[in-house]
Amino acid sequence: MVAAIEVRQLTKTFGAGRKALDAVDLTIEKGEMVALIGASGSGKSTLMRHVAGLVAADRKGTHDGSILVNGRPVQDKGRIGREVRDIRSEIGFVFQQFGLVNRMSVLTNTLAGALGRLPQWRTLFKLFPRADRDLAMAALARVGVADWAYERAGTLSGGQQQRVAIARTLVQKAPVVMADEPIASLDPTASRNVMEILQRINREDGITVVVTLHQVDYAVRYCPRTVALRRGRIVYDGPSAELTPQLLGELYAGDQEAAAALWGTAMQDGADSLEMKLAAGLV
């Protein structure tokens, strides 16, 4: 079976020789829900941008540096593929800051997901076919914000706006959703809600979901598999359930602040958190 995302030997150097990504190999099968974790600056967003074909990897060196999405080449040896716009239409993007047009209605923002498959004259006049309007309303109902369909997007709470962003990917009919820190600006309740919706579209629709997270506890709770990055290299790729404070302490040895931050809220609310931190060598 063709993988949803296949990254081979991807290396990206910025500026004076600092590798933001260092020979990254990663295969994500269709229908998986994968967390991408790592401290600030570990390369999560850079990897996402490469998969989206927004940034080209290094050309030099011995690395192959290729990325396929649904078997189609996003980039190869530092060159962005010719079909990249078309491939990108198969990826739904969700960002930390929602990426909605605040002054437009929630419904119009959701319908924007259909733009890629409509002729330009329709999009210019915002003439969306009935089927897409129905699809958008159904998507908004699914994420629980249908009652706000005719409100301006900017008036919604952060959690509601993020749900609209997910509804937009449903209208896009994207088989792959890449969510870059979708809960970083949200409170715990809204965060759980957004993660539950991502989990639902993964389980019910078979949509492949890749989500970057700062905190491991959300990865453990919602994503069967976690990929951990450190300084541009994959230091863990396996079941989220096997991630323990001890293991994180080992993975991020010498960077205790990063390990402690990644363990995050799970550390804060357990009565045994000090013991756990001690066990992990974090204090």
Ligand SMILES: Nc1ncnc2c1ncn2[C@@H]1O[C@H](COP(=O)(O)OP(=O)(O)OP(=O)(O)O)[C@@H](O)[C@H]1O
């Ligand atoms: N356009 C750029 N020019 C120069 N350096 C960059 C650029 N983009 C990213 N970097 C560097 O690449 C490294 C990885 O950054 P990246 O944003 O991917 O990390 P991240 O894991 O997503 O961090 P965060 O969790 O803070 O978003 C960092 O050292 C960053 O400074």
